[in-house]
Amino acid sequence: MPLGPQTSAVYLQQPASSVLSGAIRAPSSVTVHPAALFSILDHFLRRKESQERVIGTLLGIRNEHEIAIKSAFAVLHSETVEQVAVDMDYHRTLYELHQKVNPKEVIVGWRTGPYPAVHIAIDTGVQEGEQVGVRAYLSSPVGVSPKPENAVFIPIPCELHFHEAERSGLLLVDLLTKAAASPVGLESDLANLEATLLQVSDMVDRVLGYVRSVIAGDVEGDVTVGRYLMDSLNVSTAGIEKGKLEELFNSHLQDTLMVSYLSNLVRAQVEVSSRLALFYNIHIG
């Protein structure tokens, strides 16, 4: 999932042989968690009037090939034309606080030890003509004698990454951006299912439209699409005996119904029992 406008940057990866022994191999990509991006945007919104930009620390998990940025926190900084000063005390305090909650996440945004620093630039798109986007850069030493302060930041692919379980949350936020602040309730499994089914129905309609236009001769049929459709529709239950399928279906149905009845029964009993607790004691007391 690309996160920004297309760039013409060529991502070069050093071949393994060119890496000196003992040196750490530079990661080849960066993934960003939405929570980190949102934190950065929130910080930008809350900047002081005089501030042109905001600076923060990126926290994440490093592994061999990629860096996963999990969260970010704002850091105080002051900026003049010549230099940028970051409040290190502040940075350290907040980092320690974050470590207490999530010890796995380490600093990836600044040079720590032998690891290269990751730099994420978010274009908020507030200036006209600029596109919103996220770009990632990796520091790499430059010059004859490598010094920490000498570095170029080379672009590196950057993707949005989140766990499957978090998808519904993001989609929720996404839906809200389309319909301005509408009340959201508890999203139930059934509501989710309905939404998914509607989407599938949409897709079937689209395929149907395409197939019809191919049959009518409006569009030249594509062999790949045809084969693909054939494959997906050709799922048959031939392998299973006829009676067997029915049997499986019925037993599954019974199980599900049982669970449903059971849960309803429990709820009814619970309700009765809580009312009885009020009633039954009037007689004793």
Add this chain to the structure above:
Amino acid sequence: MAANTMAAALAASLPAPQAAPAPATPSYEAIPASMAKVIDTEGEIPIKNIQLDGLVVSKIIKHGRDMASASSSVPAYGLLLGLDLDGTLEVSNCFAMPNSSDEDERTGKAAARYQSAMLRSLKEVQSDDSIVGFYQSTTLGAFFSQTLVDSLAAQRDRLRRGGVVVVHARGNAAFRAFRLTPSFIDAYKRKKFNTQSLIQHRLTFSSILEEVPLVIRTNALMNALIGTFTEATQEPYEDPAGSVIPTLAVPQSSLPPSFSGLDLEPPSYISSNLERIGEGLDDYKTEENNVSYLLRQITRERARADAYVQKRREENAARISAGLAPLPEEDVSRLFKIPAEPSRLDSMLLLGQLDSHAKTLENLASSQLVKTFASRV
């Protein structure tokens, strides 16, 4: 509201705006002419709904997810920060609290230090730094617990607005906001959960908490960013031969929809949910036995006391008829120790937990049913 009518009048006096070429007309939030009415300095305007920022949503989901992957049964717990404005509690930020399982650590000194350090730091970068409540993640829908009720009650005393809890169910992006009901607070303050008090306050598990409507809001920058994620990014590509491959796909977005909801396989947590219900029932049974044991003891003691009083009265009546001075009626409560009535809070919370487990299960089962029938045809 005055501001609304004014805005309407203004809008009417202006020339009709030109039709914007943009496909979606942006809607702007109305800014009231005067903030005097909506800023609540006295704490008089009751909170009618809660507005969660997109940042808070994503942070809570992430925290809940992290805790789930750490495979601990401890729920994710953190504090909500924000302000209230005209009956809407705007939650603009939140932070996670260190993971501690027991109540002592949660309210202990370390946590307090952590909290104040965090608040100070947030204030320095112009974030909201007033606590308005807390959030907690749940597993399988059960969120009632002694800790939750205690934390809410403790926050109520400390915070101006009384605390709210936002409950997040892992898995779905389900958020619900709750606060304690006045009748429960009253009973809690008196530390009385005996029958009398339950009847008086009409308390059952469903009346401990009241739900507050929840709205999620994203700011303009976030809108723009998410907008670009979901915008079309895929263009019909050309294969090396030069012919354009027709594509059936609608422009792919960075947030492709998930079809995992269509899996026919019942989720594995159905069985763990059932197990939990079983455990919950066992717990409740034990609690019930305890309560009824105590109640039996109370009745027994009371019967003995009554018998004693009765006997003394008869004796006195006999003495009076014999012309003797009656014996003093002693204080029975000193002679017989009638135990205090047991607190019903525990059993109430257990029932609440059972109910929400069963509710989740019911939901699951119903979606399974739909899928089963869909697969048949």
